Structure formats: structure tokens, C-alpha cells
Amino acid sequence: MAGNAHQNQKNAGRIIISVDAMGGDAGPAVVVAGIAMSADKNPDIGFILHGPEDELKALVAKKRVLDGRVEFRDARDVVTMHDKPSQVMRNGKGTSMWSALDSVKQGEAAGAVSCGNTGALMALSMLRLRKLPGVNRPAIAILWPSLNPQGFNVMLDVGADVRADAQDLLQYALMGTSYVRNSMDIARPRVGLLNVGTEEHKGNAELKEAHGLIASYAEDASFDFVGFVEGSDIPGDVADVIVTDGFTGNVAIKTGEGTASLMRTALRDAFSYSILSKFAALLAMTSLKRLSKRLDPRRVNGGVFLGLNGTVVKSHGGADATGVSAAVKLAFRLAQQGFAEKLAARVASSVALTQDDVAQTSDTAADKATTKKDL
Amino acid sequence: MAGNAHQNQKNAGRIIISVDAMGGDAGPAVVVAGIAMSADKNPDIGFILHGPEDELKALVAKKRVLDGRVEFRDARDVVTMHDKPSQVMRNGKGTSMWSALDSVKQGEAAGAVSCGNTGALMALSMLRLRKLPGVNRPAIAILWPSLNPQGFNVMLDVGADVRADAQDLLQYALMGTSYVRNSMDIARPRVGLLNVGTEEHKGNAELKEAHGLIASYAEDASFDFVGFVEGSDIPGDVADVIVTDGFTGNVAIKTGEGTASLMRTALRDAFSYSILSKFAALLAMTSLKRLSKRLDPRRVNGGVFLGLNGTVVKSHGGADATGVSAAVKLAFRLAQQGFAEKLAARVASSVALTQDDVAQTSDTAADKATTKKDL
Numbered sequence: 001m002a003g004n005a006h007q008n009q010k011n012a013g014r015i016i017i018s019v020d021a022m023g024g025d026a027g028p029a030v031v032v033a034g035i036a037m038s039a040d041k042n043p044d045i046g047f048i049l050h051g052p053e054d055e056l057k058a059l060v061a062k063k064r065v066l067d068g069r070v071e072f073r074d075a076r077d078v079v080t081m082h083d084k085p086s087q088v089m090r091n092g093k094g095t096s097m098w099s100a101l102d103s104v105k106q107g108e109a110a111g112a113v114s115c116g117n118t119g120a121l122m123a124l125s126m127l128r129l130r131k132l133p134g135v136n137r138p139a140i141a142i143l144w145p146s147l148n149p150q151g152f153n154v155m156l157d158v159g160a161d162v163r164a165d166a167q168d169l170l171q172y173a174l175m176g177t178s179y180v181r182n183s184m185d186i187a188r189p190r191v192g193l194l195n196v197g198t199e200e201h202k203g204n205a206e207l208k209e210a211h212g213l214i215a216s217y218a219e220d221a222s223f224d225f226v227g228f229v230e231g232s233d234i235p236g237d238v239a240d241v242i243v244t245d246g247f248t249g250n251v252a253i254k255t256g257e258g259t260a261s262l263m264r265t266a267l268r269d270a271f272s273y274s275i276l277s278k279f280a281a282l283l284a285m286t287s288l289k290r291l292s293k294r295l296d297p298r299r300v301n302g303g304v305f306l307g308l309n310g311t312v313v314k315s316h317g318g319a320d321a322t323g324v325s326a327a328v329k330l331a332f333r334l335a336q337q338g339f340a341e342k343l344a345a346r347v348a349s350s351v352a353l354t355q356d357d358v359a360q361t362s363d364t365a366a367d368k369a370t371t372k373k374d375l
Numbered sequence: 376m377a378g379n380a381h382q383n384q385k386n387a388g389r390i391i392i393s394v395d396a397m398g399g400d401a402g403p404a405v406v407v408a409g410i411a412m413s414a415d416k417n418p419d420i421g422f423i424l425h426g427p428e429d430e431l432k433a434l435v436a437k438k439r440v441l442d443g444r445v446e447f448r449d450a451r452d453v454v455t456m457h458d459k460p461s462q463v464m465r466n467g468k469g470t471s472m473w474s475a476l477d478s479v480k481q482g483e484a485a486g487a488v489s490c491g492n493t494g495a496l497m498a499l500s501m502l503r504l505r506k507l508p509g510v511n512r513p514a515i516a517i518l519w520p521s522l523n524p525q526g527f528n529v530m531l532d533v534g535a536d537v538r539a540d541a542q543d544l545l546q547y548a549l550m551g552t553s554y555v556r557n558s559m560d561i562a563r564p565r566v567g568l569l570n571v572g573t574e575e576h577k578g579n580a581e582l583k584e585a586h587g588l589i590a591s592y593a594e595d596a597s598f599d600f601v602g603f604v605e606g607s608d609i610p611g612d613v614a615d616v617i618v619t620d621g622f623t624g625n626v627a628i629k630t631g632e633g634t635a636s637l638m639r640t641a642l643r644d645a646f647s648y649s650i651l652s653k654f655a656a657l658l659a660m661t662s663l664k665r666l667s668k669r670l671d672p673r674r675v676n677g678g679v680f681l682g683l684n685g686t687v688v689k690s691h692g693g694a695d696a697t698g699v700s701a702a703v704k705l706a707f708r709l710a711q712q713g714f715a716e717k718l719a720a721r722v723a724s725s726v727a728l729t730q731d732d733v734a735q736t737s738d739t740a741a742d743k744a745t746t747k748k749d750l
């Protein structure tokens with residue numbers, strides 16, 4: 001295809017992100033608007049766009065900033081929000097989601113972004129990209145607005161799997177710290193394990209086992225383990241990485257989102273109560289906008305799938321162009337940092353740690369600590 | 376004791392609430408200030424106060440409104456926030472918490488309120504008051520600000536037990552609807568089962584079993600089962616009762632509290648950013664106060680223990696006088712409604728339902744539905 005060759009040339013030196021144009025609530029126009037925003041801000045980014053080629057070409061043609069920066073992969077089927085992951089694994093080959101992941105598998109793109117069905121995306125990602133050796137359950141990690149100096153915590157798993165045993169929770173701690181090192185400037189992240197209280201006797205047997213396991217790896221893997229944390233610490237400042245199972249994590253983020261949305265409604269109601277309060281709202285506009293920007297969920301849109309051979313970012317299904325652009329930016333930044341390779345090395349070294357626990361001397365431990373610092 | 380006899384006379388006709396004066400973060404002065412607020416607003420309430428009698432008498436003497444409305448029970452030991460429930464069960468006999476529950480057990484008080492250690496309070500409540508026949512795991516239910524017409528949802532369990540099987544979740548649904556009928560004016564509450572998605576294939580096996588079980592009881596027990604709900608529905612308006620296990624529920628409420636607190640901090644920051652924004656804040660003061668009142672966690676302070684022979688309300692450990700007063704008001708209202716007896720009848724009828732599932736004819740079901748309407 002001469003067109004593609006031409007585009008490849010123009011995209012030379014750019015980091016290519018594979019984007020599933022379908023499956024979001026608002027359709028492909030919003031996805032194209034989102035990548036156009038990214039392209040406008042970032043000259044080093046290029047795209048492979050997956051979906052019905054004629055429709056996508058027409059949308060892309062309207063955005064001058066995308067000229068020469070988008071390749072297309074025609075895919076006629078769409079994974080809907082109601083499709084079961086098991087069905088998609090069997091019959092998903094013609095979908096834009098499958099195609100988007102294939103570009104990462106083939107090495108054409110440095111990461112994939114999709115607004116589609118989370119369960120299906122995780123199932124297809126495991127099928128096409130495969131889990132990293134040593135990872136039993138991949139996880140979805142999100143950034144969460146917090147009182148930390150960096151303004152965010154990382155929480156995982158928020159819904160890849162409803163179960164997690166102690167070994168899985170240890171892997172989440174290791175993958176989460178690696179993610180924090182590569183997405184924020186924190187050399188020695190603080191890890192907390194989510195529980196119903198901070199005392200060591202709280203929680204179930206699985207959590208107590210995970211507590212011991214994570215504590216025993218902290219020194220070697222260069223993180224600080226702050227022990228058990230509570231739900232109130234998720235937006236707090238005691239930990240940079242919050243580790244939990246996918247059921248609890250999913251309920252927690254949705255509860256937080258719901259609470260924030262309730263408060264926004266209440267704030268709007270409070271300011272539209274009377275003519276005087278409407279006038280006050282006008283004067284307070286700048287302050288309210290500042291607040292709204294700080295807590296804007298679109299700014300941190302994007303759950304990262306950790307534990308796979310390749311980077312996959314799940315954008316919120318209801319994301320608008322700003323949200324899609326934020327998810328693309330996250331995929332770009334992780335690609336730029338060589339995150340997928342660093343994470344694989346981190347997981348491999350933790351598998352080695354597990355196997356070498358006894359044989360290892362303090363000298364080699366010190367060596368490993370040095371080389372692992374930026375993993 | 377002549378003094379007590381005298382006071383009993385003065386309190387004749389009043390509903391007596393048993394209050395543990397110790398164990399809160401702020402000490403007994405705040406508890407006494409809280410019951411004084413309640414006494415001031417409500418002429419029909421009297422108290423039995425548990426703790427070091429000399430100290431409490433001195434505090435009560437300063438509040439004229441409490442004159443003749445407080446009996447004392449001297450208790451020298453205090454359950455601290457760090458005591459393990461198992462230790463308290465063995466050695467807690469001399470504590471104010473034990474004493475406060477004993478007043479309910481002896482029938483001297485219609486309900487107990489404590490700001491102390493939740494785990495210890497639940498363990499002692501089970502030991503002293505005993506579980507209702509047919510209840511395996513008691514639950515803690517709280518009110519949660521929501522978009523519902525009544526302004527609140529009820530969620531349970533929020534931390535009595537970290538586990539719950541399908542039968543427990545069914546009991547929570549029955550106890551929660553009974554609580555809603557008696558604390559709000561809702562004849563036919565909507566019940567939702569907390570999960571990671573609303574589709575029926577989502578979640579673990581336990582939840583799927585509970586889904587079927589709760590659905591099968593809805594008609595007979597006069598509630599609407601809306602099926603699975605998500606974390607975002609806790610502050611939403613799709614259900615009046617949110618049913619979940621104590622681990623998930625505890626993480627959810629604390630995440631919600633943490634998010635609300637983060638937003639309050641961000642709101643304050645936004646309005647103190649510049650001189651202009653401080654001026655805007657002054658003008659917006661009335662609106663902000665309206666917002667703050669609507670979302671004030673102290674207004675809904677009080678987790679109710681459900682599934683015991685008697686009413687126990689757990690106030691937040693950090694509650695101020697307003698918070699203590701809200702918890703006392705809740706205990707009073709439930710006592711006034713005869714809630715403990717209604718709940719016991721509700722649970723007994725559900726045990727009967729379980730046993731009669733087959734034998735029952737539609738006629739008797741209709742009868743039961745009538746008599747159960749206000750349980």
C-alpha cells in the first residue's frame with residue numbers, strides 16, 4: 001500500500017500508538033477528536049487507527065493536524081459493552097479491539113488504547129499479548145487524585161480479576177512501584193495494602209499472608225512498605241501505591257467517583273439556590289474552575305494493564321476528546337520511558353528473587369538493588 | 376440508691392438511652408456535651424451514663440438541661456481503640472462499654488450508644504445481647520448521603536465481619552429493608568447487591584448465588600430487588616438499601632469519606648488562592664454553608680448494629696458533640712418505633728419463610744405480606 005508506506009515515512013522517528021476507534025459510548029468521532037488533540041500538542045506521536053476504514057478516513061480527513069500521521073487498519077466488527085469476554089475471545093477476530101492489540105503484538109505500535117469493554121479488552125490482551133512469565137493475574141492500575149505532593153496515587157487492581165491471592169498481591173506491589181517510578185518522579189515509592197483497619201490483626205488470612213510477603217520484598221525491591229491502609233488513605237498521602245484485589249478496588253474507585261459526582265451536584269445546587277447565590281457563583285467562577293480542574297477525572301483517564309507483554313491503556317467508555325487524549329498521552333509517556341521492558345525486567349527479577357531467596361548473598365542483593373532502581 | 380430512685384421518677388415516661396461516655400477520641404466531655412444537645416431538643420429522652428462516676432457527675436453538673444435526666448453507672452476501665460476484640464471479650468467486664476450494653480440487656484435502657492472501638496463493641500454486643508435466632512452474622516448499617524428523594528441510602532454490612540456468604544447477604548437485605556422502613560418513610564424499599572458491574576454474569580459465585588436468593592424473597596418480603604449495583608450507585612438513586620460484605624462495605628465508606636474530605640480541602644484551597652477568590656468565598660459563604668450542611672457527615676453519624684437482641688448505635692470515634700447528639704437521636708428514634716422488636720419479628724418470619732418455602736400457599740403468603748408491611 002503506497003499510502004501507508006508514505007505515511008510510515010512521515011511517521012519515522014515518531015512513537016506510534018495503536019488506537020481502537022470503536023466501542024466507546026460516543027463513537028469514533030470523539031476518538032478521532034481525541035487523537036487530534038494529542039497530535040496537536042505532541043509532534044512526536046503517530047497513530048494506527050482501527051475500525052471501519054472508510055468511516056475513519058472521512059473523520060481523520062477533517063483534522064488537518066492528523067495529516068500524514070495516521071495509518072488505518074480496516075476492522076468491521078465492534079466489541080460492545082454487553083459482549084461477554086468469553087464470547088469475544090472465541091469470536092473477536094474481526095473486531096477493531098483485536099486489531100488494535102495485534103499492532104502491539106506485531107511491534108508496529110508501542111502501545112494500544114481502547115475505550116471499549118474492559119473485561120473483553122483484558123481477555124483479548126491476555127490472549128494476544130500473553131502474560132509476562134511469573135505473573136499469574138495481570139492487573140489494571142489507575143491514577144487517583146490524592147493529597148500526595150505529586151497529586152496522585154496509583155491503585156491496583158481495579159477490576160482485571162475479582163480474586164487475588166497473597167502472591168498476586170505481591171506482584172501487584174512490584175508492578176505498581178515500577179509503574180509509579182515510570183509515570184512519576186518517585187525513586188522509592190511507598191506501598192500500602194488495602195484493608196479494613198491499619199492494625200496487623202485486621203482482615204482475612206489472605207491479607208495477613210500478603211502483608212508478610214510484601215514486607216519481606218520491600219528492601220530488595222527498593223520500596224517502603226507502610227503496611228495496611230484504609231479506604232480513606234486512597235485519596236490521602238500515606239502511600240503512593242495502593243494494593244488490593246480487583247473486586248475491592250473496583251468498588252472503591254466507583255464509590256469515589258460517585259461521591260465526587262454527588263458533591264459536584266450538591267455544589268451546583270448550593271450555588272443555584274437563589275439569585276444571591278447565583279451572583280456569588282459568578283464571582284467564584286475562577287475558584288470553582290480551579291477546583292474542577294484539579295479534580296477533573298478526565299485528566300487522569302486511563303487504566304493501565306500491567307503484567308502483559310506490551311502496554312495497553314483502557315480509556316473510560318464515556319470519555320470525551322479530552323479524556324481520549326489523556327489516555328493516549330499516558331500510553332505515549334509509558335512507551336517513551338520503555339516501561340514495558342522495564343516492567344518485564346522487574347517481574348523477572350522478582351521471580352528470580354523468589355527462586356533465589358536462600359542462595360542469595362548480600363553482595364548480589366546489593367547489586368540487584370542498584371540495577372533495579374529504575375525498573 | 377435514693378438518688379437513682381429520684382431520677383428514675385423524674386425520667387418516668389422518657390425513653391432511656393444508655394451511653395458509654397468513654398472510648399471516643401475526644402473524651403467524656405464531648406459525650407456529655409452531645410447528650411446535653413439531645414436533651415435540649417428532646418424532652419422525651421433520658422440517659423444512663425457509663426464511666427468514672429465522679430468525673431462524669433462533675434461534667435453533667437455543668438449542664439443544667441441534664442438536671443435530673445441522667446443516671447450514672449460507675450465503670451473504671453476503658454476499651455481503647457487498640458484493644459483486640461478477643462481480649463475485650465475476656466477481660467472487658469469492668470469497662471464502660473460492657474456496662475453500657477448491660478443496661479440494654481437488663482431492660483433499663485431502650486438502646487445503647489458508644490463512640491468506642493467498633494470491633495470490641497460488636498464482639499461485646501454479641502456476647503451480652505446475643506444474636507437474634509436465625510442470624511448468623513450481625514451487620515453494621517449506616518446512612519449514606521445520596522441523590523435519593525430521602526437524601527440517604529442505607530448500606531450494610533460496613534464492617535461487622537469481613538466475610539459474608541449468600542445466606543448472610545440475604546439476611547442483610549431483610550434487615551436493611553426493615554431498618555429503612557423504620558428510619559425513613561419508604562414502604563417498599565429498593566434493594567441492590569453491590570458488585571463490580573450490573574450484568575448478571577459479573578462477580579464471584581457467592582454473589583451470583585446471593586442474587587438468586589434475594590430475588591426469590593423480594594415479593595414475599597415486600598421489597599423491590601434491583602439486582603447488582605456498582606460503587607457509583609452507593610451515593611446514587613437506584614437503590615435505598617445497598618447490600619455487601621463487611622470488607623467491601625468498610626472500604627467503600629472510607630473511600631467515600633476520604634474522597635469527600637479531599638474535595639473539601641480542594642474547595643478550601645481553591646477559595647483561598649488569591650485575594651479575589653477570598654472575596655468570592657465571602658459572598659459565596661451562604662451557598663458553601665448550605666453545601667456543607669447537606670454533606671455534613673456528623674448529621675448521619677451512627678452505625679446501627681442489626682441482628683442482635685437490642686439496639687446498639689456506634690458513633691464515630693472522632694465525633695464531636697453534634698455527632699454524638701446525632702447518634703443519640705438515631706437510637707432514640709429507633710427505640711420510639713419499637714425497631715428492635717419489629718426487626719426480630721422480621722428475621723423470625725424470614726426464618727419461617729426459609730423453612731416453609733414449599734408448604735406455603737399463596738393465601739398465607741398474602742397474609743404474611745400484610746402483617747409484614749411495617750416490619
